[in-house]
Structure formats: C-alpha cells, structure tokens
Amino acid sequence: MNKPFKFEIDGIEIEAQRGQSIMQAADEAGVYIPRLCDTEGLEPQGSCRVCVVKQNGRAVSACTQPAIEGAKVENETEEILGYRRDLVRMLYHEGNHLCPICEASGRCELQAMGYRLGITQATKYPYLQPARPVDASHPDIVLDTNRCILCGRCIRASRDIDKKHVFEYVGRGINKRVGVNGNKLAETDVKLNDRAIDLATCPVGCIIQKGRGFFAPIGERQFDKKPITLGVGPGKNRGKS
Amino acid sequence: MKKRIATVSLAGCFGCHMSLLDIDERLLELLQQVEFDRSPLNDLKRFTRRCDIGLVEGGCCNEENVHTLQEFRRNCDVLIAVGQCAVMGGLPVMRNAIMHSDDPLRECLETAYLDSDKVYNPSNQIPNDAALPLLLDKVYTLADVVKVDYQIPGCPPSGDTLWNTLEALLAGKPVELAYEQLRYD
Known part of the structure; x- marks a missing residue:
C-alpha cells in the first residue's frame, strides 16, 4: 500500500509517496511548480491558484491535489x-x-x-x-x-x-x-x-x-x-x- | 522611408527619456532608422505629420495630460506606455490612496501648500492660476484613458530594455528581453 509510485510532469517521470501532493512530489524531484500562497513549513491551502496544473486534463492546484499513479500532469504548457x-x-x-x-x-x-x-x-x-x-x-x-x-x-x-x-x-x-x-x-x-x-x-x-x-x-x-x-x-x- | 517616432512625458519625471538617451551611441543607429517628430528631445511642440510610434512616459494627473495623450493616440499608429507611471500610475498614483480621506486631492494640496511645517508659502494659498491645467480627481494610467498597444515596465526601463523593444518593433519581430531587462522598479 505504501509503495512509491510514478507519474509524469510535462513528460518527466516523477516518483511520489502515497498521500503526497503533486507539488510535494515535484519539489522532491527538483521540478519547480510556481506558487505564491504555498511555502515550506505551512499547510497548503490552494488559494492563489498560481500553481495550477492539468492532471489528466483537469485543472487543479498542485499544492493541494494528491498525486495519482500514472497521471499525466501539464505544468509549463502555453495554456497553463x-x-x-x-x-x-x-x-x-x-x-x-x-x-x-x-x-x-x-x-x-x-x-x-x-x-x-x-x-x-x-x-x-x-x-x-x-x-x-x-x-x-x-x-x-x-x-x-x-x-x-x-x-x-x-x-x-x-x-x-x-x-x-x-x-x-x-x-x-x-x-x-x-x-x-x-x-x-x-x-x-x-x-x-x-x-x-x-x-x-x-x-x-x-x-x-x-x-x-x-x-x-x-x-x-x-x-x-x-x-x-x-x-x-x-x-x-x-x-x- | 524612415519610421517617425514621437515622445512625451506626462505625469512623469523624464527619467524614461533619460533612459532613452542611455542607449548611448546606439542613438546614431536609431536615427538611421527613425526620425523624431514631436518630442522634448528636439523641442518640437506639435505633430508635423502622422507618426508610426508614440512613446508616452507618465500617467495622467491633469487635464492637459489627457488632451496630450488623446492627441498622441490620434496621431500614432502604435502607442507605447513607457515606465511604471504610464503603466500603472507610478509615484503620482500614491495620491489616490491617501488614507482616511474623503477628498484625497484636497488633502494632498493642503499638505503640499498649507499644512506641512516644511512649507514656506506667505500668501497661504493653493496655486489656482487660470493658466495652470486643472488637476484630475485622481491619477489615471494611460490604459484608463486611451487604448495602449504595448507597455514597457520599469522605473525607468533600462536603455537596453528600450533599445531591444524598439529594435524588435522596427524589425517587426516579437521582443525578447533577458531576465535582467524586465524590471518593475
């Protein structure tokens, strides 16, 4: 159950733990997702929406959305x-x-x-x-x-x-x-x-x-x-x- | 044919114009491609004909600024807001947010001419000569008054920023600024 899993951000494979948000997993992998309301050491609240990404085609805030196994996340596309x-x-x-x-x-x-x-x-x-x-x-x-x-x-x-x-x-x-x-x-x-x-x-x-x-x-x-x-x-x- | 450029400083400090002079010897290169029409740089006070590019520094704080800006919009194909004052009001716009005041303009004038202990004003009057342009109720950005085609942020934008933007515009290419060239202060 607690096995790490993988998903993709802009085609880059990212490893995540269960319960991690997209942003936590991206930070650990060294992939930057822009953010304003989220900062290290504080509970994420997803209010500024600057960290918006598309997870399997749906716009979500990366700081609050849990990472999903095998998901395709778009981060730096022209649309985003x-x-x-x-x-x-x-x-x-x-x-x-x-x-x-x-x-x-x-x-x-x-x-x-x-x-x-x-x-x-x-x-x-x-x-x-x-x-x-x-x-x-x-x-x-x-x-x-x-x-x-x-x-x-x-x-x-x-x-x-x-x-x-x-x-x-x-x-x-x-x-x-x-x-x-x-x-x-x-x-x-x-x-x-x-x-x-x-x-x-x-x-x-x-x-x-x-x-x-x-x-x-x-x-x-x-x-x-x-x-x-x-x-x-x-x-x-x-x-x- | 050479492109024609007009420039003006409205509620600005002429810092953006100084920055334009900061392109140094590239001014000669610029003059190969353009001719200056109405501008404080050549002291032409009126448009001699229609211009391709209008560079406007400063926002609008009085009625004369509004008339000048409207004249620039009428006479320029491409109108560019240059510097933070033109883009978002800059320092003069601070008077819009004088705290606790129902009449920020009056409070601003009274502090500047009457109340401050730094003021020497024996007549004890706020200047109201008919020759002075009337101040607006608040300071407006260029985009509040006319359609603005491009903006170059910065206080002031560096000579390099202005040069790169003008060069790209004259060549009909999209502008690419290095990280250090995009500044809001």
Whole structure:
C-alpha cells in the first residue's frame, strides 16, 4: 500500500509517496511548480491558484491535489502559463503594487512571478486601487494591506507555528482582507521574531519590519539576477542576506 | 522611408527619456532608422505629420495630460506606455490612496501648500492660476484613458530594455528581453 509510485510532469517521470501532493512530489524531484500562497513549513491551502496544473486534463492546484499513479500532469504548457499570467495580473490589479516605492521590491515573490512569467503586455483589467488605512501602530511592524494578495501565509504561520492567531481573514468575496486580532497591530501579542513576521512569510510588502527598509542594494536583491524557482524561492532563507 | 517616432512625458519625471538617451551611441543607429517628430528631445511642440510610434512616459494627473495623450493616440499608429507611471500610475498614483480621506486631492494640496511645517508659502494659498491645467480627481494610467498597444515596465526601463523593444518593433519581430531587462522598479 505504501509503495512509491510514478507519474509524469510535462513528460518527466516523477516518483511520489502515497498521500503526497503533486507539488510535494515535484519539489522532491527538483521540478519547480510556481506558487505564491504555498511555502515550506505551512499547510497548503490552494488559494492563489498560481500553481495550477492539468492532471489528466483537469485543472487543479498542485499544492493541494494528491498525486495519482500514472497521471499525466501539464505544468509549463502555453495554456497553463496563460492562466498563471492572468492570475498574477489580476493580483497586480487588485492591490496597490507600486514596485518603485515598495520596500519589498527585489525580494517580492509576486514581482518575481511577474518577471518569471514575462508579464509586459498592456493590460485589460482596471486597477482597483484600494485605500485601506496602513497600520503602523506596532513599534517594530507595519501592516499595509493594500499590498496584500490574500495568500494567508501570515495567518497560517501565526496560527500553526506561533500559536497566536494574530491574523485572520475578514469579509467575503471582493471585500475579503486580512485583519488582526484586535483594533490594531499594537494591541495584539505579535512580536518581531514571530514566524508570521519573518521576511520569508509575507511574499509581498504587506508586512514590513520597521527600520529595515531597502536593506539590500539594487542589483544584489534576491530576484535581481535569478528568477524565482526551487531553492531561490519561498522558505529558502529568503531575504536573510 | 524612415519610421517617425514621437515622445512625451506626462505625469512623469523624464527619467524614461533619460533612459532613452542611455542607449548611448546606439542613438546614431536609431536615427538611421527613425526620425523624431514631436518630442522634448528636439523641442518640437506639435505633430508635423502622422507618426508610426508614440512613446508616452507618465500617467495622467491633469487635464492637459489627457488632451496630450488623446492627441498622441490620434496621431500614432502604435502607442507605447513607457515606465511604471504610464503603466500603472507610478509615484503620482500614491495620491489616490491617501488614507482616511474623503477628498484625497484636497488633502494632498493642503499638505503640499498649507499644512506641512516644511512649507514656506506667505500668501497661504493653493496655486489656482487660470493658466495652470486643472488637476484630475485622481491619477489615471494611460490604459484608463486611451487604448495602449504595448507597455514597457520599469522605473525607468533600462536603455537596453528600450533599445531591444524598439529594435524588435522596427524589425517587426516579437521582443525578447533577458531576465535582467524586465524590471518593475
């Protein structure tokens, strides 16, 4: 029953254990499937859909879909890349992702995904330009949810690793956003060294550590030279340079 | 026949134009293939005839920007948004999201001309001369106002990025940018 089995990603044979997701098996085999909401050490939740692949012809999120023996998975086909470009574009349009003024620029996974997918074309969506208040009440941390992509990584890190439940989703549909457990961040028990505040947790510039802005010079930032991929991406000592 | 190029900076900082000059000696090569029409580089203020390519830097923050942009769309076959301000509003678009404000434009002007302790403004007035173009309620991207054919992101796009894009466009080929040449900042 627990025997390893094989399936294919873009024609490459991948070995998987029972119960592994497509992404876990792909990561172990060194095949990169792009992702934003999934990161090492956190429960996958399949919300950003950037890891969309086709398993036996059906579009699924690779981080939550269990691998199936003998399945044919499409990862880097033009169709899938098109879906991913549209998803990343929509994230850019939902929030205020002004790279020139953002502290996370150069180490931002959303930006790196835009680079990896080669997003340059003129857009067909309107910019929503949210104007939610910035929460700078905490002495060490700033929360600018206008840059949030609702990946939920801070929520899962705070709940499962820090055991503090500082962050949670608030609202539904287009009004969904990340809220904190209190009127403002200073009223919560969040600390700078929490996993939820770690630079590797927030993929964008929504959770900012005060006093550390622009710590890496242009040209030496994480994604300046190398595209986001396995080992350059989430959870791999990101931003610790 | 040489292709005609027009350029303009709307709500921008001219950084993208400086970047165009950054193609250095390739400017001579470019001038073999193109002729500049309306552009701050040659100080032509009006279109002399229809152009093949229009490069627009900066978004729209006042009514004059909108008129200029519409004129570019009318006179250019291919309109290119150059730089983050033209693509998504850039730095000026920050005024759209001034927090807690029902009237972000007013708050922006009051802070800039009246309230800030860094301001020296003895008349204590917000500039309102009739010769000044009226500010829009918010800053708009080019695509909000007219149809944009291509965009070159970057703040500013590097000289190499601009050169490769223009070269590909003039040759009628799809543009291929190296990883380091695609930047949003």
